[in-house]
Amino acid sequence: MKSTTGTDFFKSVYDVVARIPYGRVTTYGAIAEHLGMKSSARMVGWALNADRYNLNMPYHRVVNRNGELSGSRYFPQPGMMRQLLESEGVTFVGDAVDIKKFIWIP
DNA sequence: CGGGTGACTTTAC
DNA sequence: CGTAAAGCCACCC
Numbered sequence: 715m716k717s718t719t720g721t722d723f724f725k726s727v728y729d730v731v732a733r734i735p736y737g738r739v740t741t742y743g744a745i746a747e748h749l750g751m752k753s754s755a756r757m758v759g760w761a762l763n764a765d766r767y768n769l770n771m772p773y774h775r776v777v778n779r780n781g782e783l784s785g786s787r788y789f790p791q792p793g794m795m796r797q798l799l800e801s802e803g804v805t806f807v808g809d810a811v812d813i814k815k816f817i818w819i820p
Numbered sequence: 821c822g823g824g825t826g827a828c829t830t831t832a833c
Numbered sequence: 834c835g836t837a838a839a840g841c842c843a844c845c846c
Contacts, residue, residue, distance in 0.1 A: 762827065780829095
């Protein structure tokens with residue numbers, strides 16, 4: 715859990731994720747780059763993993779650079795992530811979203 | 821301070 | 834398309 719020391723790294727991630735518009739997706743790299751750590755996209759997903767149980771945010775709109783739903787396996791139910799995205803009008807190409815069309819950069 | 825870990829990314833074979 | 838390896842940074846013990 716985030717200590718009161720205020721790492722705020724997570725907070726930054728949550729802030730960006732919460733800003734993802736409806737029907738759009740973003741990538742870990744894009745968020746990391748926005749935070750100034752483009753070389754460490756891992757931290758983004760890792761940050762979500764830390765609070766996915768406590769926070770209510772559209773983290774299903776966060777996908778990897780290839781548009782694949784790498785995080786879907788960490789969702790409560792398999793296929794839920796894709797279902798949510800399709801529900802928002804996001805189209806898929808195979809097992810990945812049409813990242814080129816729905817990519818959103820903060 | 822050091823080692824292990826990870827929802828990533830890129831390059832290479 | 835598959836696996837492998839390296840780079841990367843924050844967090845935990």
